[in-house]
Amino acid sequence: MKIRMFTVVLTGLIMLVSCGKKTDQVVTEVNGVTVCNNSAVPSAPEFGYEFTEDGVISFSDGQNNELRNFRQPTAVIEDRDGNIYVAGSMIARVLKFSPDYKFISSFGGKGVGPGEFRGGPASLTYFGGNILATCWNTTETNIYDTEGKFIKKIPPKISSGFSGQLPFNGRMLMNTESRKADDTEVILTTSIALIDSNFENIERTIYSKDTRTSMRVFRVSDMYVRYAAGKDMLYVGDVSEDSYKIFGYDKDFNKVTEIRKKYRSEIEPDSMAAVYMFNPDNLGGSFYRKFKTPAKNRTLKYKAINNMYVDANGRLWVVSPTNNKKDQEGLSVDIFENGVYLNTIRLPFIKSKDFSFVYSELFMRGGKLFYVDQDNQCIRVYKYREKGI
Numbered sequence: 001m002k003i004r005m006f007t008v009v010l011t012g013l014i015m016l017v018s019c020g021k022k023t024d025q026v027v028t029e030v031n032g033v034t035v036c037n038n039s040a041v042p043s044a045p046e047f048g049y050e051f052t053e054d055g056v057i058s059f060s061d062g063q064n065n066e067l068r069n070f071r072q073p074t075a076v077i078e079d080r081d082g083n084i085y086v087a088g089s090m091i092a093r094v095l096k097f098s099p100d101y102k103f104i105s106s107f108g109g110k111g112v113g114p115g116e117f118r119g120g121p122a123s124l125t126y127f128g129g130n131i132l133a134t135c136w137n138t139t140e141t142n143i144y145d146t147e148g149k150f151i152k153k154i155p156p157k158i159s160s161g162f163s164g165q166l167p168f169n170g171r172m173l174m175n176t177e178s179r180k181a182d183d184t185e186v187i188l189t190t191s192i193a194l195i196d197s198n199f200e201n202i203e204r205t206i207y208s209k210d211t212r213t214s215m216r217v218f219r220v221s222d223m224y225v226r227y228a229a230g231k232d233m234l235y236v237g238d239v240s241e242d243s244y245k246i247f248g249y250d251k252d253f254n255k256v257t258e259i260r261k262k263y264r265s266e267i268e269p270d271s272m273a274a275v276y277m278f279n280p281d282n283l284g285g286s287f288y289r290k291f292k293t294p295a296k297n298r299t300l301k302y303k304a305i306n307n308m309y310v311d312a313n314g315r316l317w318v319v320s321p322t323n324n325k326k327d328q329e330g331l332s333v334d335i336f337e338n339g340v341y342l343n344t345i346r347l348p349f350i351k352s353k354d355f356s357f358v359y360s361e362l363f364m365r366g367g368k369l370f371y372v373d374q375d376n377q378c379i380r381v382y383k384y385r386e387k388g389i
Contacts, residue, residue, distance in 0.1 A: 030258075036339035038244075038261040044342040046388035047335065051349070054368070055101040057086065057379040067106045070095055075124040075164070076363040076370040076379060077131075079146050084370075085131055086379065089120035094133050096148065101381065107148030108133065115142055115150030123164025127172055134164050141165070143199070154199045165195075168229040169251040172199065173206065175225060179283040185213045186278045190225050192236055194253065206253050207236045215294040216278040216285075230310035233257070237305035237318070244305060244318065248339070259316075259339045273300060309364040313386070315342070317364070331362070349382070351375065 026037040060069040070088035077085050082099035092110040097103055109116045119137025126132075130151060134141045141154040163175035172195045180187050191208040195201070209225060211218070226237045234253070238245040248257030271291040278285035290296055307319040316336040331350035335342045350362060350371060361372040369382040 033255055033258055034339065035258045036260065038259070038336075038339075038341035040262070042343040043340055044388070047343045047386070048345050048388050049384045050387050051347070051369070051382045051384050053349075053380060054383045055381045057084070057097055057101050057381070059377040059379075061103065066091070067093070068095070068103050071377075072374070073372055073379065074120075074122050074136075076365065076372075077124045077126045078365045078368070079126050079131075080129075081146075083146065085124055085126070087121040087124050087133065089122055089136060092117040092120040094121055094124065094131065094144070094148070096146075105148055107144060107150075108142070114153075115144065117142070125165040125167065125172075127165070127167045132165050141199070152199075158193075158195065158200075158202065163224050163226060166227060166229055168234050171195075173227070173229075173234070175227070176202070177224075179278075181283065182212060184216070186216060186283060187212050188218065192225060192227055204253065206234075206249060207247065209238065213278060214298070216280065217293050217295040217298075218276045218278075219273070219300050226305055226308045228308040228310045228316065230314040230316075232314065233310075235259075235308055235310070235316055237308050244320075244334075246305070246308070246316070246318070246336075257339050259336060261334070261341055271296065275300075307360050307362070309362075311364060311384070312367045319362075347371075349373075349380065 028035045028037075059071055059073075063069075070086065070091050070093070072090050073086045074089045075087035079085070083104070084097040084099070084101070086095045086097065088095050088106070093106045093108040095103065095106040107115065108121060110118075110120075112118060117133075117135045117137070119135050121133035121142075122136035123134045124131060129146065131144045131146060132141050132154075133144070143151040143154065145151060158174065158176060165175075166173045174193050174195050176191045176193050178189045180189075188211050189208060190211065192206045193202045194204040194206060196203050207225065207227075228235050232251065234249040236247045236249070238247065244259060244261040246259040247255055248259065250256050271289070273290045274287050275290050275293055275295060276285055277288050277293045277295075290298075290300070305318060305320060309317040311317060314337075318334045318336065319331065320334060330346040330348040332344050332346050334344050347362075347369075351373075361374070363370040367383055369384060371380045371382065373380050
């Protein structure tokens with residue numbers, strides 16, 4: 001296997017910043033919450049990562065194998081043994097690969113029987129030794145063991161949103177959503193909730209946000225809340241057009257940190273942008289291209305937070321469209337440590353700039369990055385290490 005190595009090139013001005021020290025950065029404490037107001041100047045302009053391509057998982061093995069071949073994967077996870085699971089949403093199956101990226105098995109399937117999907121798995125989570133797979137069609141979640149044996153289905157009364165589930169400190173969190181009519185519009189309530197051990201009830205709502213449609217249309221990224229977890233901190237990103245507002249929660253789910261970083265909004269000029277339009281007579285809806293909806297002449301802005309990750313050392317990665325233009329190669333990611341903006345790095349191997357849609361093409365699992373390379377019909381796996389510390 002051919003191994004490729006490259007280094008992320010970083011630029012910026014030096015400014016000594018620490019969220020816990022007296023510096024140029026504005027840090028305040030409000031009701032016990034540390035608020036870090038970051039400027040656009042990186043505090044560690046030499047900090048970056050070196051990436052090494054470690055392997056490739058092809059969408060197809062070159063044979064007509066319905067149990068192995070997939071397309072447009074929507075999630076990638078690892079179990080404790082390093083086995084890899086891919087959400088084959090278009091074939092309604094979860095595919096299992098070995099730590100050296102060889103196909104082992106797949107499970108699920110299209111249908112209404114035990115362990116099957118009416119649509120397909122949109123998100124995957126590894127929790128308690130099991131695999132949780134949420135269906136994009138019904139928002140129901142199937143639970144399997146790591147061999148693909150179906151265990152149970154999470155009741156549909158807990159409707160999973162696009163950001164799926166996330167384990168943190170031995171507990172399960174879920175992005176939930178509900179909808180209600182508001183005159184001629186629709187209000188979507190998106191929450192991050194703590195689920196009980198039986199996956200049957202919501203114990204506690206950690207975060208919640210209401211968003212109202214305009215002309216019964218949402219920009220797709222308005223419909224979900226991104227969140228990420230490290231060993232000691234849970235991060236929830238608030239949707240905004242002009243700044244980051246990321247809330248940090250400790251292991252007891254107390255809000256202890258708020259990370260802010262202003263930036264210049266970018267207008268989305270593409271009429272092909274994906275939006276979600278609700279039906280005129282009910283709360284159902286579907287995805288459409290903007291030019292096919294009443295919002296075709298509406299100005300849409302890129303939101304501040306499109307995705308978040310926590311790396312193996314607890315640093316927060318925030319994907320923003322600020323520096324990500326469609327005519328530029330690579331993906332810009334802002335890196336934070338303890339609330340402090342360290343630097344903006346560029347992932348040169350990522351090509352997509354479709355910030356209007358919900359599914360990510362980048363997944364971080366421990367010390368690896370999984371990139372869905374649609375152009376070459378494969379998932380590329382990269383290991384990373386820090387440099388310039």
